[in-house]
Amino acid sequence: MNIGSVNYRIGKSIGFQLATILFAFACVVPLLAILFYIVKAGITKINWHFLVNVPKPVGEIGGGIANALVGSVIIILVASVIAVPIGIMTGIFLSENRKSKLAYWSRLSVDILQGVPSIVIGIIAYFWLVKPLRGFSALSGSVALAIMMLPIVVRSTEETLKLLPDSLKEAAYALGMPFHRVIFKVIVPCGISGILSGVMLSIARITGETAPLLFTAFGNPYLTTNITKPMHSLPLLIFNYATSPYNDWHDLAWGASLILLMWVLLLNIFTKLITRKWKVQL
Amino acid sequence: MDRSVENDAITRSDLSLRVISSAGAGQLVKAKAKTRRPFRQIRTENVFKRTLVIMGILMVILVLGILLTLVVQSLPSIKALGPKYLWGKVWDPVQDIYGAWPFLLGTLISSFLALFISIPFSIAVAIFLGEYYPKGWLPNLLKNTVELIAAVPSVIYGFWGLAVLVPIVRNFENKIGVQPVGVGIFSSSLILAVMIIPYAASLGRSMIQMVPSTLKEAAYGLGATRWEVIRSVVLPYTKSGLFAGILLSLGRALGETMAVTMVIGNTSIIPKNIFSPGNTMASVIANEFTEADKAVYLSALIELGLVLFLVTVVINMIGKKIIDRFTTE
Numbered sequence: 001m002n003i004g005s006v007n008y009r010i011g012k013s014i015g016f017q018l019a020t021i022l023f024a025f026a027c028v029v030p031l032l033a034i035l036f037y038i039v040k041a042g043i044t045k046i047n048w049h050f051l052v053n054v055p056k057p058v059g060e061i062g063g064g065i066a067n068a069l070v071g072s073v074i075i076i077l078v079a080s081v082i083a084v085p086i087g088i089m090t091g092i093f094l095s096e097n098r099k100s101k102l103a104y105w106s107r108l109s110v111d112i113l114q115g116v117p118s119i120v121i122g123i124i125a126y127f128w129l130v131k132p133l134r135g136f137s138a139l140s141g142s143v144a145l146a147i148m149m150l151p152i153v154v155r156s157t158e159e160t161l162k163l164l165p166d167s168l169k170e171a172a173y174a175l176g177m178p179f180h181r182v183i184f185k186v187i188v189p190c191g192i193s194g195i196l197s198g199v200m201l202s203i204a205r206i207t208g209e210t211a212p213l214l215f216t217a218f219g220n221p222y223l224t225t226n227i228t229k230p231m232h233s234l235p236l237l238i239f240n241y242a243t244s245p246y247n248d249w250h251d252l253a254w255g256a257s258l259i260l261l262m263w264v265l266l267l268n269i270f271t272k273l274i275t276r277k278w279k280v281q282l
Numbered sequence: 283m284d285r286s287v288e289n290d291a292i293t294r295s296d297l298s299l300r301v302i303s304s305a306g307a308g309q310l311v312k313a314k315a316k317t318r319r320p321f322r323q324i325r326t327e328n329v330f331k332r333t334l335v336i337m338g339i340l341m342v343i344l345v346l347g348i349l350l351t352l353v354v355q356s357l358p359s360i361k362a363l364g365p366k367y368l369w370g371k372v373w374d375p376v377q378d379i380y381g382a383w384p385f386l387l388g389t390l391i392s393s394f395l396a397l398f399i400s401i402p403f404s405i406a407v408a409i410f411l412g413e414y415y416p417k418g419w420l421p422n423l424l425k426n427t428v429e430l431i432a433a434v435p436s437v438i439y440g441f442w443g444l445a446v447l448v449p450i451v452r453n454f455e456n457k458i459g460v461q462p463v464g465v466g467i468f469s470s471s472l473i474l475a476v477m478i479i480p481y482a483a484s485l486g487r488s489m490i491q492m493v494p495s496t497l498k499e500a501a502y503g504l505g506a507t508r509w510e511v512i513r514s515v516v517l518p519y520t521k522s523g524l525f526a527g528i529l530l531s532l533g534r535a536l537g538e539t540m541a542v543t544m545v546i547g548n549t550s551i552i553p554k555n556i557f558s559p560g561n562t563m564a565s566v567i568a569n570e571f572t573e574a575d576k577a578v579y580l581s582a583l584i585e586l587g588l589v590l591f592l593v594t595v596v597i598n599m600i601g602k603k604i605i606d607r608f609t610t611e
Contacts, residue, residue, distance in 0.1 A: 013507035017414060023406030027483075028427050030476045034434065034442045041445075090341055093334040106338040109345040115598035116348065116591060117537025119564045123571070123587045124348050127355060147344070154341070178323045180330035208435020211539040211564070215571050235437045239540060242441040257438050268433045272426060 035261070042258025045251050054223050055237075058246045065256050067223040071138065071231040075217060076203060078142035078227060083149035084199055090150070091157025091195070092183060098162075114151035121147050122212040130216055138231035141217030145209060149202040156198020160191040197275045204267040208260060210235040234260045348591070356585035362578050367585065373550040373566075375574070380582040382589070384552045388560035389590075392467045392542065393535040395556060396474035401528065403475075404482035408524070411483075412490025413516055414508075425487070432480040440544030443473045448545060455557055465547035466559040473541045478534045482527035489523030489608065490516055523608045529601035533594050539564040563590045 049064055056063030090106070097103040125144035130136055168190060172182040188195070213219075218230040219240060234256050241253035359367065363380055370381020407428055415421040444465075451472070452464035493516050501511045517524075547559020548569055561569075563586045574580040 009507050009510070013509035016509040016512070020406045020410050020414060023403050024410035024424060027403050027407055027431070027476075027479050028424065031427060031431050031434070033446070034438065037442060037446055038438065086337060086340065089334060090337040093338045096334065097338070102335065102338050102342075106341045109341040111598065111602055112345050112595050113341070115533055115537075115594050117539065117564060117594055119537070119539040119567050120348070120352070120587045120591045123355075123567070123584060124351055126571075127351050128347075150341075150344075178327045180327050183330070204433060208433075208437065210435070210437045211568060214568055235435055235540075238437050238441060239544070242437075242444060243544060253441060257441055260435060261438055264433055264435060265430060268430060 038257050038261055041254040045255030050255055068232040068234045068237040072233040075138050075142050075233050079145035083146035087150050087153025088157050090154045094158045095161035110151045110154050118209055118211040122215055126215045136218035136230040138217050138227040141213045144212035144216050145206040148206050152202035153198050157195050160194025164190050197271045200271045204264050207264050208235055210239050352588040356581050356588050358577050359581035359585045375579045384550050385561050385563045385566050389562040392471045395471035396535050397532055399475035400479050404479045407483040408486025408490055412487040428480050428483055436541040439473050440541035443545040460557045465545050466557050467553055468556045470542045470546040474535045478531040481534055482531040485527035486524050489520040493519050522604050526601045526604035529597055533597040537594050539568050543568045
């Protein structure tokens with residue numbers, strides 16, 4: 001074998017390795033560019049007034065995003081109240097019944113739900129809640145977001161509980177504990193870290209969802225806490241103002257983007273730290 | 283355990299009440315309570331088990347309900363327009379002409395273009411993290427950063443695209459001599475390409491890490507270089523897994539709404555080339571759903587949603603099946 005061809009092969013290998021490294025790190029560039037630009041554009045807009053005032057009409061200086069902040073928090077809270085108990089119970093069901101026919105269909109449904117485009121969920125919530133209640137409402141937005149949360153909560157609960165050793169459960173049964181107490185006093189506390197991180201991840205995901213809210217929560221220029229009325233949320237406000245032709249509104253949208261981005265990224269990083277600390281696998 | 287102590291406390295306080303009323307009957311009640319307690323536990327247990335089953339059924343009902351709602355609500359347009367709706371070339375709600383072809387084409391072009399742009403990057407990340415540098419702080423940082431790409435809300439991608447990317451694309455279009463619009467399918471594909479990298483990358487990484495080291499060592503023993511090992515051992519072994527990851531990415535790209543809506547230009551004309559503005563199925567629903575004033579118009583939009591739902595479900599199911607087969611092998 002001649003040395004030249006060996007050198008060629010080694011060179012090719014190194015070249016490919018360098019190309020891989022280059023392409024891999026190129027992925028980070030857009031994220032950094034977005035972070036940098038949003039921080040640069042948003043940081044000057046954020047002050048106390050921005051956080052406690054509602055948007056002013058075009059032409060007037062000032063105004064803030066208090067309505068969207070409050071709306072986002074309320075919509076997400078209501079969505080969590082709906083989705084977390086159902087999601088955890090379903091996760092328990094799936095991890096306890098691994099082989100049954102119902103569990104198979106149920107698991108398949110969760111998989112399907114995970115892939116449903118968010119705009120379709122918006123249409124569904126429109127027909128299930130907005131039409132019967134005759135009007136856009138924050139509640140319908142919460143239900144739409146709850147449907148989006150469900151698969152993540154179910155999946156993380158199921159995966160966490162599956163990893164727990166059977167001996168835990170057997171020990172509890174041997175002490176004569178009934179099924180529901182084994183679940184609530186032994187199984188769930190052991191897997192609580194994984195379940196919690198799943199819940200946080202799902203909240204992080206729905207915080208930025210806009211499409212399901214377009215025809216459900218709809219948006220509202222005034223501050224409201226009534227969940228049967230239309231309500232604003234951060235991503236909705238960003239979408240409405242970013243596509244408007246006015247510079248004042250663009251400024252509001254940049255500030256709101258920064259707050260939303262920080263909120264979502266911090267929640268994600270926080271979840272990562274927790275999962276590493278508690279050694280959870282998701 | 284603590285609950286049984288609690289139970290005893292309850293029966294005892296229960297008892298004490300009755301003991302006050304009559305000492306003799308108290309003993310009787312105590313005997314009764316003792317026999318009743320296990321049954322109460324069993325009843326709660328049954329209720330709990332039933333609740334779990336109901337939750338399981340609820341998921342199935344939810345999905346069937348979604349499908350049923352979409353089908354029922356799009357019936358008016360299915361009846362009025364028939365199957366030719368899907369390849370009708372004109373979308374003009376004012377004239378009552380509905381054809382979904384511009385949106386199908388817009389969705390397909392933008393998603394596949396995004397996929398083609400993103401594949402080299404996501405596969406590179408997968409190989410980098412799975413094969414070259416599986417451990418260490420820098421790869422870990424890269425892994426977490428790539429996962430954060432998926433966490434950024436799509437409306438922020440859209441806003442950034444509108445403010446930063448669109449002017450750049452407009453300049454580029456000026457240079458190559460097409461009509462400089464800026465917004466259009468090309469811009470939305472670029473944004474989509476960034477957004478879908480993490481899905482294929484993280485799946486590809488875990489697949490590549492599952493390649494048995496004996497296979498790789500055998501190849502090294504035969505004198506293969508690293509690239510040759512990757513090309514003739516790692517990639518063939520993980521081929522189906524990588525394909526599944528790409529499918530999941532495609533599913534994401536098809537259903538993505540907000541970022542696309544903001545940068546695609548929103549015209550319902552069949553796109554002439556990849557730089558012309560257009561519309562995807564998701565973006566036309568987002569734009570026109572609240573404006574639809576006629577029953578057929580609304581239900582034509584819902585039929586688009588139905589198509590989108592079915593396509594993404596099929597793509598995701600195929601991807602899931604491939605992953606399942608890969609991981610059980």
